[in-house]
Amino acid sequence: MPHARNEAFIAWMARNGWTALELATSLNAVIREVTQKTSPRGELSEVTVRKWRSGETTWPQGKARMALEQVSGLSAADLGFVPPDRRKHRAAPEDPLRRRTFFTVASAAGAVVLTGAAPSVGSSDVLRLRQQLDTVNALDDQRGGHDRVEKAALAGAAEAVTLQARTATQRTQQRLFSLAADFTATAAWSCVDARERARARQHLDRALYLAGLAQDPSLTMRVWNSVSMLAHQQGDHAESLAAGQAAKATAITRRDPLYASLAHARTAIAHAHLNEDRSALRALDLAACSLAKADLDRPRSSWIAFYGAAELHALTAIVRDRIGDAADAEAASFQALAVLPETFRRNRALTTARLSLAQLHQGDIEQATATTARVFDEMCGAPLPGRVRSLLGEFHRDLITLAPGSATTLDWADRYRTEWSRP
Incomplete structure (x- = not known):
């Protein structure tokens, strides 16, 4: 057939x-x-x-x-796939001993239900939630911050917290708190990426509390990193620097130079926006030295999978452009795009937008406007995350300032204004 x-x-x-x-x-x-x-x-x-x-x-x-x-961004069913009907497959004859064992276990399970005792929580529950978290983080890498990521992350956090009410060892309880903190931090990060600042702050406060209960320095560092980014979005660069320094002070940065590198890079951005150029460049040097010491094959939480040479180049471009070194900012953006994995679509779009700004700040209007077209290509038709739209808005403002009324400016606005400003 x-x-x-x-x-x-x-x-x-x-x-x-x-x-x-x-x-x-x-x-x-x-x-x-x-x-x-x-x-x-x-x-x-x-x-x-x-x-x-x-x-x-x-x-x-x-x-x-x-x-x-x-x-x-669709379920398998929405894509036309149909799960197998397992009822069509006949079961093999049961072994009598296995049958007796089943009834013994079933009777015990029934006794648990009748007495009202909740089943215990074990490694399988933790592993399942960990895999769920990895899936949510993979979705974020593909599409960037949007409400689907936030909702999925908050649902995972709620389940991890709910499992605390069931019997578990202390180690399992701490792992569940870690998962709840990680999920909540992912929800917060999605809001930061979408520039939903009020919700981001609420989630970050909750994530910091849960990370403290979990006694997990990696997650504490993650939250402070996001707080620094949120403060930067809000224009509070003094708070951004303080949060970056709090991230540097966590125990994980002393044990793992990869985390230390990220914390140094985050403070570099804050220093640059506070017009502390020498401190910004020194922080970048420390970030590069720490990254060179990091074992990139070491198992780590999935949230930091985005960070490496590509991301440091991208952050370097931000710092260089801010301190007035647009040529080096352009070079750093090209370096980032050369090694940034294709799966990190949102990060590639952000880096491409930064590249266009660096070109514009050198007066290369034609090249800069051509580069912005690639931002939409990187996202492959998916909605633009808030941070990407914000950068394109910054590009438009700088373009108008540099070349008001020019044919290039008018053409760019006609072609892309509606697309980049769409929610």
Whole structure:
């Protein structure tokens, strides 16, 4: 019997301009980010995607399905996939001993329900929530801050807190608090990225409290890093510097130079906006030295997967442009884009916007306006996160200041104003 083609999936691919090979490549990148595995064994191929299109495969395997949902922003069901009906498969004959064991376990479970005792929490619950968090972070890397990320993160945090009411060891309880803090910090970060500042502040206060209960210096550092970014958005650069210094003071920065590098880079931005150029450049040097000492293959929380040479180049571009060194800012942006993974679409869009600003600040209007077109290409039609829209707004204001009434300025405004200003 011929297979029924998955028309919904085919239409989605056509609508978004995906080829089978390009989609397989993007899905593999998401899976590698989530699983932290670099082996090509078991990766998806264009043949896999073609089987999905033809209907030969009606329900992708777990990791492939997760990646597809993150890339598309849709559920597998919305893409036309149908889960198997397990009732059609006959069960093998039961072993009598296994049957007796089942009834023993079932009776014990029934006793738990009847007596009102809650089942205990164990490693499997923690692992499941950790995988859920990794999936949410992968979605953020793909699309940037939006309410879907925030809602998913807050739901994970609520579940982790709810599990505290059930019997668990102290170690498991601390791990659950860590997860609740991590989820809440992800929700906060999504709001920072979307420039929803009031909600971001509320989530950050909660995340800092939970990180303290978890006694987790990595998450404490994460929260202070986000506080520094939020204060920067609000124009309070003194608070941004203080939060960056609080991040540097956490225990994790003494144990792991990767975290120390990020904290130094964050303070560099604050110093630059306080017109403390020498302190800003010294902080950048410390960030680079710390990064050179870091073991990048060491297992870490998924939230810091974004940070490395590419992100430091991007932050360097911000500092250099701020202190009036637009040429070096442009070079740093090019360096960032050269090594920034394709899966970090939002970060690539931000870096591209920063590149256009550096070119504009050198008076290269034609090149700068051409560069901004790539911002929309990087996001592949997805809604622009608030930070990206804000940078494009800054570009527009600087463009008008530098070349008011010019044909290039008017053409850019006609082509992109509606697109970049759309919520």
